[in-house]
Amino acid sequence: MSRNRDRVGGHAPSADSPAAAVMQEQNTGGFSFVVPTEFVELPSQGKYYPQNHPLHGKDSIEIRQMTAKEEDILISRTLLKKGIALDRVIQNLIVDKTVNPDTLLVGDKNAIIIAARVSGYGNVYDTSVACPSCGTQQQSAFDLNDVTPYCGENKDKLDATDNGDGTFNLLLPRTQVTVTFRLLTGVDERNVYLASESDRKRNIDDRSITTQLLALVVSVNGDSSNQARQYLVDNIPSIDSRHIRLAYKLCNPNVDMIQDFECTECGLETELEVTLTADFFWPKQ
Secondary structure (H helix, E strand, C coil), X not given: CCCCCCCCCCCCCCCCCHHHHHHCEEEECCEEEECCEEEEECCCCCCCCXXXXXXXXXXXXXXXXXXXXXXXXXXXXXXXXXCCHHHHHHHHHECCCCCXXXXXXXXXXXXHHHHHHHHHHCCEEEEEEECCCCCCEEEEEEEHHHCEEECCCCHHHHCCEECCCCEEEEECCCCCXXXXXXXXXXXXXXXXXXXXXXHHHCCCCCCHHHHHHHHHEEEECCECCHHHHHHHHHHCCHHXXXXXXXXXXXXXXXXXXXXXXXXXXXXXXXXXXXXXXXXHHCCCC
């Protein structure tokens, strides 16, 4: 099996491990087959989960291979409309059912999605992309084995202080305010997206940046009240806003999905980020 073991994949469980035994066989009607599992490397390395979380201190998570049941989930109009199709797939694939997918950090969730795609359909992802220069739509093939986990080791570039609990302190350059921000989970990311979609449907101006900031900021100069957080978000200078978002990007353990791209029309050579949507699981025939 293609497993990208040094990056987002992991190592296969031993045949006599408890989890492997649980997933070993499904037998009916006189035939049986193995449902494979694998360990996926977590970009967070388990460092940012609270002590009572099942992934605290764990550098990998075991998942099983996708089946037709997960494909049903990925074509469910109801789940797609609610934006929870991928979350439901992850919930099904995780072997340890004490892990709540809603509490997964964004980067760990992305690593699981990529590993499931590679084991289910292979490492080549063919998709249609628009050239950022000339706008031409064209097919491009991305190698998912080339993605690499990022553990947030560049946080020192902006002097963000790691509090050891998934939160970070950051001094803002313009206002000289100290904010504490947190790493977002998959459900946080989904809520930000759904709020933006709701604004779009009601013809309200896009508020995705302020919505994300409100989700990120835990406290302002030690004040964690909703009033203090909302005041900051409503009045923060753009340079400070960008500082928070850049610090979050540097601190957030994730999977680097940047891939090389060359336009067949205008010859532009650049880098593009591979997006993770439900379509990600449907390879071109």
